[in-house]
Structure formats: structure tokens, C-alpha cells
Amino acid sequence: xxxxxxxxxxxxxxxxxxxxxxxxxxxxxxxxxxxxxxxxxxxxxxxxxxxxxxxxxxxxxxxxxxxxxxxxxxxxxxxxxxxxxxxxxxxxxxxxxxxxxxxxxxxxxxxxxxxxxxxxxxxxxxxxxxxxxxxxxxxxxxxxxxxxxxxxxxxxxxxxxxxxxxxxxxxxxxxxxxxxxxxxxxxxxxxxxxxxxxxxxxxxxxxxxxxxxxxxxxxxxxxxxxxxxxxxxxxxxxxxxxxxxxxxxxxxxxxxxxxxxxxxxxxxxxxxxxxxxxxxxxxxxxxxxxxxxxxxxxxxxxxxxxxxxx
Amino acid sequence: xxxxxxxxxxxxxxxxxxxxxxxxxxxxxxxxxxxxxxxxxxxxxxxxxxxxxxxxxxxxxxxxxxxxxxxxxxxxxxxxxxxxxxxxxxxxxxxxxxxxxxxxxxxxxxxxxxxxxxxxxxxxxxxxxxxxxxxxxxxxxxxxxxxxxxxxxxxxxxxxxxxxxxxxxxxxxxxxxxxxxxxxxxxxxxxxxxxxxxxxxxxxxxxxxxxxxxxxxxxxxxxxxxxxxxxxxxxxxxxxxxxxxxxxxxxxxxxxxxxxxxxxxxxxxxxxxxxxxxxxxxxxxxxxxxxxxxxxxxxxxxxxxxxxxxxxxxxxxxxxxxxxxxxxxxxxxxxxxxxxxxxxxxxxxxxxxxxxxxxxxxxxxxxxxxxxxxxxxxxxxxxxxxxxxxxxxxxxxxxxxxxxxxxxxxx
Numbered sequence: 001x002x003x004x005x006x007x008x009x010x011x012x013x014x015x016x017x018x019x020x021x022x023x024x025x026x027x028x029x030x031x032x033x034x035x036x037x038x039x040x041x042x043x044x045x046x047x048x049x050x051x052x053x054x055x056x057x058x059x060x061x062x063x064x065x066x067x068x069x070x071x072x073x074x075x076x077x078x079x080x081x082x083x084x085x086x087x088x089x090x091x092x093x094x095x096x097x098x099x100x101x102x103x104x105x106x107x108x109x110x111x112x113x114x115x116x117x118x119x120x121x122x123x124x125x126x127x128x129x130x131x132x133x134x135x136x137x138x139x140x141x142x143x144x145x146x147x148x149x150x151x152x153x154x155x156x157x158x159x160x161x162x163x164x165x166x167x168x169x170x171x172x173x174x175x176x177x178x179x180x181x182x183x184x185x186x187x188x189x190x191x192x193x194x195x196x197x198x199x200x201x202x203x204x205x206x207x208x209x210x211x212x213x214x215x216x217x218x219x220x221x222x223x224x225x226x227x228x229x230x231x232x233x234x235x236x237x238x239x240x241x242x243x244x245x246x247x248x249x250x251x252x253x254x255x256x257x258x259x260x261x262x263x264x265x266x267x268x269x270x271x272x273x274x275x276x277x278x279x280x281x282x283x284x285x286x287x288x289x290x291x292x293x294x295x296x297x298x299x300x301x302x303x304x305x306x307x308x309x310x
Numbered sequence: 311x312x313x314x315x316x317x318x319x320x321x322x323x324x325x326x327x328x329x330x331x332x333x334x335x336x337x338x339x340x341x342x343x344x345x346x347x348x349x350x351x352x353x354x355x356x357x358x359x360x361x362x363x364x365x366x367x368x369x370x371x372x373x374x375x376x377x378x379x380x381x382x383x384x385x386x387x388x389x390x391x392x393x394x395x396x397x398x399x400x401x402x403x404x405x406x407x408x409x410x411x412x413x414x415x416x417x418x419x420x421x422x423x424x425x426x427x428x429x430x431x432x433x434x435x436x437x438x439x440x441x442x443x444x445x446x447x448x449x450x451x452x453x454x455x456x457x458x459x460x461x462x463x464x465x466x467x468x469x470x471x472x473x474x475x476x477x478x479x480x481x482x483x484x485x486x487x488x489x490x491x492x493x494x495x496x497x498x499x500x501x502x503x504x505x506x507x508x509x510x511x512x513x514x515x516x517x518x519x520x521x522x523x524x525x526x527x528x529x530x531x532x533x534x535x536x537x538x539x540x541x542x543x544x545x546x547x548x549x550x551x552x553x554x555x556x557x558x559x560x561x562x563x564x565x566x567x568x569x570x571x572x573x574x575x576x577x578x579x580x581x582x583x584x585x586x587x588x589x590x591x592x593x594x595x596x597x598x599x600x601x602x603x604x605x606x607x608x609x610x611x612x613x614x615x616x617x618x619x620x621x622x623x624x625x626x627x628x629x630x631x632x633x634x635x636x637x638x639x640x641x642x643x644x645x646x647x648x649x650x651x652x653x654x655x656x657x658x659x660x661x662x663x664x665x666x667x668x669x670x671x672x673x674x675x676x677x678x679x680x681x682x683x684x685x686x687x688x689x690x691x692x693x694x695x696x697x698x699x700x701x702x703x704x705x706x707x708x709x710x711x712x713x714x715x716x717x718x719x720x721x
Binding site: 048051052053054073074076078079080082083084085086087088089093097098100101102142145146 | 313316317320323324327328524527528529530532533534535536537538539704
């Protein structure tokens with residue numbers, strides 16, 4: 001896949017605090033890559049450096065497909081974390097202004113604005129003033145503003161925050177759609193379930209450092225061990241005596257068995273003792289959400305796994 | 311530059327569609343006209359009434375009095391009367407704005423002429439009637455049988471005539487006479503015009519300040535900056551509000567000039583189209599650029615108009631410094647205050663315009679130095695504002711302290 005953007009060894013300090021400590025990743029055409037991390041990890045700082053809103057102390061940002069040193073602003077769409085639009089301005093006017101700033105032909109922009117307003121359930125709102133819109137509607141308008149000029153690279157900082165589930169679905173579909181049509185998409189988010197559903201690759205940072213980087217499957221294979229949820233009344237010692245079980249969390253009549261890293265699910269199941277009571281059995285990997293929380297709270301399943309391995 | 315023009319166009323369009331801006335645009339000239347009109351209303355009130363004056367003329371000088379009244383353009387209705395002092399009590403009771411003057415030989419000899427007025431009398435009457443003492447004094451002197459020479463000496467007053475050193479030298483060297491002005495307005499109109507331009511665009515320029523801090527508050531700055539550089543955004547704002555200021559000036563002139571032209575009996579338009587106007591307007595525009603740069607920079611450091619700190623408030627007052635200096639500068643346009651203020655960038659546009667309006671001969675060397683200083687400070691402040699703007703516009707949630715601003719400038 002064609003690489004659109006390479007970020008290499010990015011470093012940035014504020015006052016005495018180093019916000020970014022050598023961030024390296026790349027964004028490819030037609031894929032969705034997610035930057036994940038708890039608040040203050042450095043996601044927005046990374047994005048602002050890419051957008052040229054801040055300048056890195058060290059490291060390089062390369063836009064392929066583009067000659068010269070300048071940031072190809074016209075080819076990038078950007079939805080910042082801080083949401084806002086001019087207050088007493090009509091929806092159509094502000095979207096046309098944003099398109100004009102990107103040198104996008106206005107007649108074409110107008111067509112696309114109407115098309116997208118319809119798509120996002122805002123039909124007929126083009127003549128409405130921004131301050132009459134709800135927060136979610138404003139966010140939709142802003143999203144339209146960032147994709148209006150058919151960018152080659154789309155950068156979305158927390159696109160889902162503050163949206164209701166229906167709108168989240170709409171955004172998700174549209175983002176997926178854009179990626180399928182060849183747009184390179186870099187997004188940051190807290191909503192792991194959404195990221196899990198739509199991302200091709202992810203990049204997780206903590207304290208300005210890379211923690212995880214890879215495709216979703218790779219990450220899951222590497223970091224997310226299997227867990228087995230069993231419904232049925234069982235003795236704790238019995239469950240703990242099953243081979244390859246790291247720890248057991250028991251609650252009422254169900255128990256979650258966290259397995260060691262290299263367990264083969266099928267052979268493990270075959271080796272289950274016959275006296276285990278099973279009303280229901282579920283086998284799946286630890287979700288991204290759980291990994292994320294572990295990292296954020298420094299409880300760190302990953303490290304635990306590593307230590308056990310050693 | 312193209313992006314700056316887009317930003318400028320947007321700022322103009324946005325404001326022209328904003329109701330409060332449009333209302334303000336037309337309210338300013340209407341207010342100015344309104345006050346002018348009110349003033350003339352009060353003025354005309356005074357002139358309307360005419361005083362009826364009866365003269366009991368026993369000296370046979372009525373013709374002379376009539377002449378004097380005409381000469382001084384007194385609004386009097388002059389009549390002769392035969393009523394004696396004893397008879398007028400009833401007349402005075404029943405009339406308004408009426409006066410009786412008794413010119414008797416006895417009164418002339420005493421030098422005290424009795425005048426009886428009604429209770430209601432024109433406020434200026436008592437001073438008006440004093441104007442008649444001149445001709446009557448002449449009459450008294452002529453009765454003394456003096457020679458013409460003695461008469462001339464007595465009737466002329468002693469006066470002091472002042473000549474300052476500068477005029478003295480000019481007279482000595484026989485240099486050209488100072489330009490005699492047919493009308494003070496001829497000199498005043500270009501200066502007034504430039505002053506209005508400066509004032510209007512500086513006031514509109516203050517909106518830059520609001521626009522920059524509003525942009526922060528609305529958090530749109532980051533989106534705009536993903537399309538244009540901070541410098542382009544800043545320049546676009548400065549250009550945009552400059553045009554808005556000019557629109558305000560044009561609206562003002564459309565309302566005020568025809569009104570003034572009909573009210574004032576002078577060829578105002580002719581006075582306006584002189585080369586001096588060009589220089590004055592140029593100075594006004596320089597003044598705008600300076601203040602616009604300062605405002606846009608400071609605006610970017612503020613999270614909210616309502617929470618502006620002392621520092622920001624002080625900076626806002628800078629354009630009004632020249633108003634403070636108005637009295638000393640106008641009373642002595644070549645004085646030390648005026649000269650120093652011409653070289654201080656914050657006051658120089660306003661003070662230069664005032665001085666050039668007041669002075670007959672322009673001190674070209676001073677003007678050129680002042681303009682050079684002004685242009686250099688504009689370039690400097692634009693650069694500083696650019697640095698402050700770049701960092702400030704993206705700093706959310708709090709006002710920048712002077713210390714922080716200083717750090718941004720140095721970086």
C-alpha cells in the first residue's frame with residue numbers, strides 16, 4: 001500500500017515536560033490508522049505537529065506524493081479536537097468559506113455540501129445560523145467541512161466524542177467509505193469498541209511514547225490473550241488447577257479464566273477436565289478496551305504477560 | 311497573499327451580513343448629524359425674536375441711531391415715540407421684548423442714558439444697547455468745539471501691537487507674507503477628513519481585536535489554521551477590517567458631506583480635493599496599520615473580551631493617547647509636546663494630523679522623520695504581532711500574561 005505520510009522520531013517539549021518522546025509511524029492510502037492513548041498521552045500534540053500548527057523540536061514529518069517542504073494543506077482534511085465554528089453565520093456560508101480556503105471549486109463544493117447535509121440528516125439546514133444548531137449538528141457540519149474538498153489525507157481528532165450512537169454509526173460508515181475510496185485516514189479516539197470495529201492499524205501511546213503499533217490482528221495476537229468465560233457453578237480451586245490459566249475472576253455463577261499467551265484454544269478446550277460444570281462457554285480475546293484501560297491505569301496486562309513469559 | 315485576501319473577503323462578508331454591524335454603520339453618521347441638527351435647533355431659537363425699541367429723541371439723532379443699528383446688524387425694530395418717562399409704566403406692563411430709550415440733553419451731559427425694558431427681554435439686549443455708546447460719545451465730543459486733530463486723538467484708543475521674533479525676521483528680510491487664508495475652513499477640511507478616517511478605521515480596527523479573541527473563544531482558529539498560515543490569517547484580518555473601516559468612512563461621508571455642504575456656505579468639496587489631503591490620509595492609514603497590528607496581536611492573547619487583564623486594557627487605550635494631547639498640541643503646534651509626540655509611534659498619526667492642520671507652513675523635515683519612525687514601528691509591530699498571534703491564537707482557556715507574551719516574542 002502506498003504510504004502517504006511518514007512521521008519519524010517526533011519530539012516536542014512544553015516548558016519542562018517532554019510531551020512527545022520519539023514518535024514514529026506512517027499512514028497509508030486507503031487505510032484507517034488510530035492513535036490511541038489516555039488523556040494527555042500526546043495524541044493531539046502529535047496531530048498538531050503534523051498539521052503544522054506546532055513545530056516539533058526534533059524529528060521529521062514527510063508528506064509523500066508532494067513536492068516541496070510546505071505542508072500540502074489543500075490535500076489534508078482536519079477535524080480538531082477543540083470543536084467550534086463562527087457563531088452567527090449560515091451553515092452554507094461557512095462551509096463554502098472552508099472549501100474556498102482549500103481552493104476547492106465553489107460550485108462543486110455547493111453540490112457536495114447539499115449532498116452531505118442530506119446524508120447527515122441536516123437537509124434544509126443550509127440557511128440556518130450555526131448558533132441555532134445543537135452541539136451534535138455543529139459537529140456534523142464541522143465533519144462535512146473537513147471532508148468537503150476530497151482530501152487525500154484525513155486527520156480526525158476524537159471524531160466521535162459527544163455524538164449519539166446513531167450519529168456515531170453515520171460517522172463510522174462515512175469514514176470507512178472514504179477509506180475504501182482511497183483516502184488515508186488518521187484518527188484518534190477513546191472509544192475502543194469503535195476503533196476495534198473500523199481500524200486497520202493502531203498506534204497506542206502513553207506519556208509520549210509508543211506502547212503498541214501494528215495491525216489490529218497483530219496487536220490482538222500479540223497482546224490480547226484468550227479468555228474463557230464459563231457459566232456454571234464451579235469450585236475456584238478446580239478452575240485454578242486447569243493448565244495454562246493465569247488467573248480467575250469469579251462472580252456469582254460465572255467465571256472468567258485468563259489464559260497464558262501461547263495457548264492454542266482448541267487443544268486447551270480438549271484438555272478441560274470433565275467435572276467442570278458448563279452451562280455456557282465463551283472463548284474470546286481480551287478486548288482492546290481492556291488493554292487500553294490496563295495501560296491507562298498502569299495495571300498493565302501486557303507487562304504482566306511479559307514477566308510471566310520470562 | 312491569496313489566502314489573506316480570502317480571509318479578508320470573508321471577514322468583510324461576515325460583518326456586512328451581521329445586523330449589529332450594519333446598524334452601527336448607519337447609526338454613526340445619523341448620530342453625528344443628529345447632534346449637528348440639534349445644535350442648530352437651539353441656535354436658531356435665539357435669533358427668532360426681534361426687540362422693539364422706542365426712542366424718545368430730543369437730541370435729533372434718530373437717523374444716526376438707525377445707521378448704527380444697521381451697521382451692527384442688531385435685530386431691532388426701531389421707532390420714535392413721544393411718551394414721557396412717566397407714561398411708559400403701563401406700556402411696559404402690557405408688552406414683551408420692548409425697550410424705551412430716553413435721549414435728553416440732560417442725560418447726554420451726565421453720560422447716563424435711561425433705558426426701560428419689559429420683564430421679558432432678549433438676553434443679549436443689554437450688551438447690544440452698549441454698542442450705541444460709541445456714536446453718542448462722538449456726539450458729546452463734537453459738542454466740545456475741538457479741532458479735528460484733537461478730536462481724532464481723543465476718539466482713538468491706545469493699543470499694543472505685538473510682533474514675534476519670527477515674524478519680525480520675516481518682515482525684515484522681506485520674505486513672502488504668510489499665506490493669507492480666505493477662510494479657516496480651507497485649512498481645516500483636509501485635516502478633519504483625515505481625522506475622521508483615522509478615527510473610523512481605528513474604531514473598526516478595534517473589531518479586529520474582538521474578532522481575534524472571538525475566534526479563540528469559538529475555537530474555530532485551529533480549523534482555519536489547517537488551511538492557511540497564521541501570518542496569512544492575521545494579514546487577512548488586518549486587510550478585511552481596513553476595508554470595513556473604509557466602508558464606514560464612505561457611509562459617513564455620504565451622509566455628512568451633502569449635509570455640511572448645504573449648511574455651511576463654503577465650497578467644502580473644493581477644500582477637500584487638495585494635495586494636502588493625500589498626505590493626511592496617508593498618515594491616517596499608517597496609523598491604522600500600526601494599531602491594527604497591535605490589536606490583532608493582543609486580541610490573540612485573550613480568551614475572552616470580558617476577562618481582559620490590565621495589560622490588555624492599557625494597550626486598548628493607546629489610540630486615545632492623541633486625544634489627551636489635543637489641547638497642548640493645538641495651542642502650540644510647534645511646541646515641544648507636539649514635536650516629541652510626532653516621533654512617538656502611538657501618538658504620531660493623530661498628532662501629525664492635528665499639527666499639519668494647525669500649522670501654516672509644514673515642517674517637512676519633521677514630517678519625514680516622523681513618517682519614517684512610524685513606518686519602521688509598523689513593520690516591527692507587525693512582526694511582533696505575527697509571533698504573538700501564532701502562539702496566542704491556539705492557546706485556549708486563559709489570558710496570556712505579559713511575561714508569556716515576552717517569551718513568545720523572544721522565541
